[in-house]
Amino acid sequence: MENKKVYLITGGSSGIGLAIAEALTANNSQVISISRSEEKINRALNEKPQLKGKVDFIPGDVSNEESITQLRNYIEKKYEVIHGLINSAGVISVGNLQTLNSDDWQKMLDVNLTGPFLMTKTLLPLLKKANGASVINISSIAGLRPGTSIGYSVSKAGLDMLTRFLVADLGPYNIRVNSINPGLVKTHLHFDNDLISNQQDYDKMVEGARVRHPLKKVGEPQDIANMVKFLVSDEASWISGAIVPVAGGVTEENSFLMPKEDAILK
Numbered sequence: 001m002e003n004k005k006v007y008l009i010t011g012g013s014s015g016i017g018l019a020i021a022e023a024l025t026a027n028n029s030q031v032i033s034i035s036r037s038e039e040k041i042n043r044a045l046n047e048k049p050q051l052k053g054k055v056d057f058i059p060g061d062v063s064n065e066e067s068i069t070q071l072r073n074y075i076e077k078k079y080e081v082i083h084g085l086i087n088s089a090g091v092i093s094v095g096n097l098q099t100l101n102s103d104d105w106q107k108m109l110d111v112n113l114t115g116p117f118l119m120t121k122t123l124l125p126l127l128k129k130a131n132g133a134s135v136i137n138i139s140s141i142a143g144l145r146p147g148t149s150i151g152y153s154v155s156k157a158g159l160d161m162l163t164r165f166l167v168a169d170l171g172p173y174n175i176r177v178n179s180i181n182p183g184l185v186k187t188h189l190h191f192d193n194d195l196i197s198n199q200q201d202y203d204k205m206v207e208g209a210r211v212r213h214p215l216k217k218v219g220e221p222q223d224i225a226n227m228v229k230f231l232v233s234d235e236a237s238w239i240s241g242a243i244v245p246v247a248g249g250v251t252e253e254n255s256f257l258m259p260k261e262d263a264i265l266k
């Protein structure tokens, strides 16, 4: 393991997590992923056969403390240390106070918020061993302002506060903690969480999002992976506590002030 970086990604079997896994396998790093379904792991290996043997896909559930403890024991025995923990696993159900049921609310808090808390807490001894580790929480622009789901926005706003809280807790161990807040990124998220059932509706949703992003494009998983690559690198060694939108400018979108079609100001 001499000189080899070890990165652990949650949800590395799909979308953003999978792109991060691919990006981090460069430089001969060891990448480990934890996710639940065998089917998605197989889908990932079909999409990216070059990752076969390069990413150690471990079955597990980030909302289950016992599962995380088993993962820690496995990593401790096989890899000894973790240089980077990237919490990317996430779920979403759409709804507001009146329409979201309490099971879906709880699921989003369990996976999107308690998951990163438990992962960081349980794996801390292995992060400390790196003497310069990085924790990155994949949050969302929905954590910065209300989005389409009350539970999702609350879980991601909580995740950003977890990031900020851990900065002072973990700084003395030379562990940096940062959030990345993506805008709309084309992944399996909306299909896999049953928000969308056909390609036509998906294309419509993506197009609607595209025009709301000032750069007039939605994101690709690689856009997020590029920021992860930077934040885990030595070039980012003085960055901790950053909440970084990687979102095509959509956080600063201001047409709500005066819809463009009504604009009278030149």
Ligand SMILES: NC(=O)c1ccc[n+]([C@@H]2O[C@H](COP(=O)([O-])OP(=O)(O)OC[C@H]3O[C@@H](n4cnc5c(N)ncnc54)[C@H](OP(=O)(O)O)[C@@H]3O)[C@@H](O)[C@H]2O)c1
Binding pocket: 010, 011, 012, 013, 014, 015, 016, 017, 034, 035, 036, 037, 038, 040, 060, 061, 062, 063, 087, 088, 089, 090, 091, 111, 138, 139, 140, 141, 181, 182, 183, 184, 185, 186, 187, 188, 189, 190, 192
């Ligand atoms: N796509 C977007 O537009 C977008 C925008 C902003 C933020 N994000 C955030 O980016 C992250 C990645 O999303 P994505 O778009 O890449 O979604 P995705 O393609 O659906 O991937 C989600 C991954 O999380 C895993 N996962 C879900 N629940 C898990 C659990 N309990 N334990 C372990 N793994 C679990 C899934 O595998 P299993 O189901 O097999 O466990 C899958 O590998 C999420 O946190 C999401 O909230 C996405």
